[in-house]
Amino acid sequence: xxxxxxxxxxxxxxxxxxxxxxxxxxxxxxxxxxxxxxxxxxxxxxxxxxxxxxxxxxxxxxxxxxxxxxxxxxxxxxxxxxxxxxxxxxxxxxxxxxxxxxxxxxxxxxxxxxxxxxxxxxxxxxxxxxxxxxxxxxxxxxxxxxxxxxxxxxxxxxxxxxxxxxxxxxxxxxxxxxxxxxxxxxxxxxxxxxxxxxxxxxxxxxxxxxxxxxxxxxxxxxxxxxxxxxxxxxxxxxxxxxxxxxxxxxxxxxxxxxxxxxxxxxxxxxxxxxxxxxxxxxxxxxxxxxxxxxxxxxxxxxxxxxxxxxxxxxxxxxxxxxxxxxxxxxxxxxxxxxxxxxxxxxxxx
Numbered sequence: 583x584x585x586x587x588x589x590x591x592x593x594x595x596x597x598x599x600x601x602x603x604x605x606x607x608x609x610x611x612x613x614x615x616x617x618x619x620x621x622x623x624x625x626x627x628x629x630x631x632x633x634x635x636x637x638x639x640x641x642x643x644x645x646x647x648x649x650x651x652x653x654x655x656x657x658x659x660x661x662x663x664x665x666x667x668x669x670x671x672x673x674x675x676x677x678x679x680x681x682x683x684x685x686x687x688x689x690x691x692x693x694x695x696x697x698x699x700x701x702x703x704x705x706x707x708x709x710x711x712x713x714x715x716x717x718x719x720x721x722x723x724x725x726x727x728x729x730x731x732x733x734x735x736x737x738x739x740x741x742x743x744x745x746x747x748x749x750x751x752x753x754x755x756x757x758x759x760x761x762x763x764x765x766x767x768x769x770x771x772x773x774x775x776x777x778x779x780x781x782x783x784x785x786x787x788x789x790x791x792x793x794x795x796x797x798x799x800x801x802x803x804x805x806x807x808x809x810x811x812x813x814x815x816x817x818x819x820x821x822x823x824x825x826x827x828x829x830x831x832x833x834x835x836x837x838x839x840x841x842x843x844x845x846x847x848x849x850x851x852x853x854x855x856x857x858x859x860x861x862x863x864x865x866x867x868x869x870x871x872x873x874x875x876x877x878x879x880x881x882x883x884x885x886x887x888x889x890x891x892x893x894x895x896x897x898x899x900x901x902x903x904x905x906x907x908x909x910x911x912x913x914x915x916x917x918x919x920x921x922x923x924x925x926x927x928x929x930x931x
Contacts, residue, residue, distance in 0.1 A: 588620065592630070592638050593649075595619045597670045600653065606660040609635060642670060734780060734797030738773065741782055741797075745770045750809040753784075754801040763801045768793075769812045772819045776829045776882070783822075785814055792817070794829050827858055828882025835878040841897040846870045848893040857886060872897070884909065 595616045599607050607615075609632060617630045639661070642651040652664040744751055751770055756763035767787035774781045780797040792814065817833065825837035841864070844852050849871045853863070860876040877883060879902055887894055887906055896903045916922045 588624070588626075589638070591620055591623055592616050592634070593642060593670060596635070596638060596642065597651075600661060600663045601669055603662075603666055606656075607662065608659055609661065612661065734800055737797050737800060737803070738780060741770060741803075742773055744805060745773065748811040748813075750787075750806045750811050751784075751803045752806050753795075753803040755795055756799055756801055758799070767806065767809060768803075769814070771814055771817075772822075774823065774829055781829045783819070785812070787812070792833060794831075824859070825876060826878050826880070827886055828880055830880040830882055831878050835880075837876045837878050838899055839874055839876055840879075840883070840899065840902060841872065841874045842887070843872050843895040843897055844870050844890075845893045848890055852894075 596612055599605075599612055599615055605611075613630050613632060613635050616635060620626050620630070639653055641647065642649045643653050644650070649670045651670055652668055654662060654664045656662055743749070749770075751768045752765065753768045754763045754765045768784040769787070770782055770784045771792070772783040774783060782795045782797060782800070784793055784795060785791070786793060823829070823831070837860075842857075846869060849866070852861075852873065853866075853871065856875075857873075858875040858877050860874075862874050863871060864874055865872040879899075884902075884905060887896060888909060896906050916924065
């Protein structure tokens with residue numbers, strides 16, 4: 583059902599009148615007030631009929647527009663809202679809309695089993711939570727991780743549009759290692775989030791390999807309308823990060839089999855929240871478990887393993903065993919020798 587402009591003006595005016603508890607409103611009073619507002623807004627001086635206002639009140643009382651306004655008649659003469667806090671502009675989602683949205687949610691949930699729609703799970707839960715809050719007045723029942731002070735997050739939408747519409751960028755970037763920012767032409771391909779930090783996967787002009795830029799290190803950027811966009815045909819970005827923990831990777835990196843021993847205390851955690859989608863249980867007993875994952879060796883993987891401390895041991899490959907062993911030894915030295923200073927560590931992008 584369409585609603586014309588004059589009808590909306592009438593509904594809004596009647597709503598404002600009935601919210602005014604300091605005055606009693608007869609049908610004639612409402613007619614006069616609506617006619618006055620329409621004249622002020624639209625310059626129409628023909629007045630408003632009693633039948634029109636009566637029809638408006640019935641429409642507001644009904645659920646055709648979702649208002650269900652609690653309009654009552656006092657002393658068979660005066661119109662008022664039974665609920666003094668009611669307004670047609672404060673109404674929650676009506677029952678019909680709730681049911682329709684529930685149907686949509688149920689459809690969306692059907693896609694959760696498909697690999698390409700896995701990312702929708704969080705969106706579906708957010709929508710369901712919002713819907714429940716709108717349909718029934720209640721507290722928020724779920725909280726998602728967020729960091730409103732995260733630097734660079736304001737760039738996400740603009741960078742997304744640049745990727746979507748294939749717009750080259752003149753981008754100024756300063757890594758943690760650099761003393762000064764560097765400005766180059768970039769071709770953006772993908773935005774990726776890891777642990778509530780955002781990264782831009784891009785390629786610099788006249789450079790063959792991909793780069794991973796942290797959004798919080800981007801100083802500035804602007805689109806270059808006259809610069810032709812260069813695709814990166816050799817990479818399927820839908821699967822590029824499937825063999826990775828984190829975001830650090832080059833196109834030459836290949837996944838290897840990493841075997842990890844987990845103690846009894848951490849085994850339930852690792853089994854219910856796998857380190858990677860490739861995780862396989864090789865052995866499990868009362869002492870703990872041994873699992874394997876097929877991933878690229880990178881700094882984020884090392885940090886993940888180190889986070890478990892003495893609760894996890896790398897069994898293979900030998901190169902990762904030695905790296906973790908060396909890091910733990912350097913950490914132990916810091917506490918064994920009070921005069922030991924912090925070692926230089928590899929920073930994130």
